Amino acid sequence: MFVGIDVGTSVVKAAAFDRAGRQLAVEARPVGLHVRAGTVEQDMREVYAAVVDVLRVVTGRLGEPVELAGLTGQGDGVWLVDEAGRPVRPAISWMDGRTHELVDQWLADGTFEAVFRRTGSALFPGCPGPLLAWLDRHEPASLDRAAAAVCCKDMVFQRLTGAGRAVTDVSDASMPFLDPRTRRYDDGVVELLGLTRRRWLLPAIGDPIATGTAGGEGLPAGTRLANGPYDLPACALGAGVTAPGDGLLIVGTCLASLVATAEVDLGGEPAGLYISTDRPGHRLRAMPAMVGTAALDWVLATTGARHEELDALLAEAPPGSSGVRVLPYFAPSGERAPFVEPGLRAELLGVCLETRPAHLVRATCEGIGYAARHCLTAAGLTGTLAVCGGGTRSPAWTRLLADVLGRPLRVVEGEVGARGAVLAAAERHGVALDRAAWTEPARVVEPDPDRAAYYAKGYEEHLELLAGARQRARR
Template sequence: MFVGIDVGTSMVKAAAFDAGGRELAVQARPVGLDLRAGAVEQDMEEVYAAVVGVLEAVTARVPEPVELAGLTGQGDGVWLVDAAGRPVRPALSWMDGRAHDLVDQWLADGTFETVFRRTGSAMFPGCPGPLLAWLDRHEPKALDAAAAAVYCKDMVFQRLTGGARAVTDVSDASMPFLDPRTRRYDNGVVELLGLSHRRGLLAPVADPVATAEACGAGLPSGTRLANGPYDLPACALGAGVTAPGDGLLIVGTCLAALVATTEPDLGGEPAGLYISTDRPGHWLRAMPAMVGTAALDWVLKTTGVRHPEVDALLAATPPGAHGVRVLPYFAPSGERAPFVEPRLRAELSGVCLESTPADLIRATCEGIGYAARHCLAAAGLTGSLAVCGGGTRSPAWMRLLADVLGRPLRVVEGEVGARGAVLAAAERYGLALDAAAWTEPTLVVEPDAARAAYYTKGYEEHLERLAGARQRARR
């Protein structure tokens, strides 16, 4: 039995697989977010307790010995821990928007672009650079008390392995301090952000084959455990996206587009990031938009519609949603891909007294699709496209998405991030698994030619509306 652990933003999951990649059991536990006035924080003890709980539950359901465990989780944010991996303060989530003034300042004075040209990372308010700089200005005592500023899965890994020294992997370290070409922290970037005196808080980047051998609560003692990659590259592995040009779209809380590449290009508009992988010379060009299914969740809550009703409502109104349009930029910290606009907000247009909840829901799904098309184009998609995430549970939305994107979708269902975490762990330990069998798509959704042509025109109109919204956001 192989176990993958995925420490998500709102849900922690553990999944058990057999040697052929068949999903045997899944256990999940929700974790809370503390949202207030632009601040988004998480209780580390609650997160860690959820990890232990799902591990205990999944190993109890499938009593075979655990051969290997892989760990993944949400990226970015700042998780301040002491030498034993215990929290110094609540974690600052990747969704936190308190550092937007710093990002605005860096956008204006050229620091933002300089960092991108050096590391391929387009900073946003919830990534470690701005958050550490904000803490240094507003909560310096928290940084003084910390032994390390790590990422979510690093905190869990340190605790599961008995409080050994904090480490991270190249994928999590990619934003914003890692030079993707040298795979080392760029101290010049640390200095640019005014954090040289906090350099010691950056966790060492572990060798890709570094692992833990003795685990604590939740797994039998002695279980082999690997830390990383974080959830975006883990999903790429779990969906079989490794060949240059092939892409993955994660339709989850965050709408993330990733394309595999062997040629990092630090030119062009500064946006997204290059995620380093365990294989030197291979990267993922990532365009992780701030809001995916969260936008639809907000619309459903506002209209009083339940998730099981979405498919029927998508069929109840035609493409174009009777003229209703949605720019789906609902995040309080604005947008980070395929452009950075910290003050951008969602916009609804074309609504009148005759508009229905079905119109609003379809327009939201279409808007998310247009945003995905924008991200995939910016990331350089030229090959096949896999899709995973909670949005894949809606067949009607997948058909709509194939039409909006104008290309077939390889839909990969199940716990894709946990699956990728196991595949990464197996590679680090030199254990041969049949990756093709593990990443076989559930189905392929083909686009309708006529609707795809309609949505190509709709995409051009979306880009025009977006340009106007970006101008308004800067006023």
């Protein structure tokens, strides 16, 4: 039995797989987000207790020995821990917005672009750089008490193994301090962000990923464990996205577009990031957009429709939604990929008294599809495309996405991140697994040629509308 642990933002999961890659069992526990006045924090004790609980249940349910376990989880944010991996203060989530003014200042004074030109990482409010700089200015005592500033899965790994020091991996280190060419921290970036005196808080980088053995909490004592890539690259690995040019679209609360690449291009418009992986020379060009299923959730709630009605609503309105267009940039923080526009807001166009809820819903799904196409194009997609995430549970929306993107979609189901965590752990420990079998898609959805041609024109119109919206956002 192989176990993958995925420490998500709102749900912690453990999934068990057999040697052939069949998913045998999943256990999940919700964890809280404490939201107040633009801040989003989490209780590390609650998160760790949920990890131990789901592991205990999964391993007890199957009653078989665990050969190997892999760990993944949410990225970014700041999780300040002491020498034993225990919390110094509540974790600050990647969703946190307290550093908006600081990021705006860096956008204006050139720091933002200078960091991107060195690392290929476009800063956003919830990533470690701005958060550490904010803490250094407003809460220095917390940094003084900490032994390390890690990400979520790193805290869990240290606690499960009892490791004597904090360690991360190259994927979590990628934002924003890692030079993707050297796979080492860029001290010039640390200096640009005013954090030289806090440099010692950055954890050691396990390259390749760090390994250890469980101490007996959740997993049987002695179980081999690997501190794998965070959730985005873990999903890419679990979906079989490893060949240069191949991509993955995660249709979740936010859209995450990832394309495998061996190249690093630090030119162009600063946006997205390069995620280093456990294989030297292999990276993911990532465009993690703020737009996603949260936009659809808002439209469904506003129109009084239910998620269960989505497929029927999509069938009720024709392609193009009778002229209704939605620029689905509903996030209060604007957009961060494939461009950075903090002031951008959603726009609804072509609405009249004859507009029905189905038109708004379909136009929103189309708009999200156009945003995904924009991200994937910017990320350099040239090969196959896998999709996963909650949005793919709707067959009608998945077909619509295939049409809007104009390419076949390899739909990957199950706990894709946990699957990728196991594959990373197996490679690190020298355990031979059939990757093709582990990453086989559940189905392939082909685009309709006529609708794909229609949406190709719609995409160009989307880009024109977006250009106008970006100009208005800057006024």
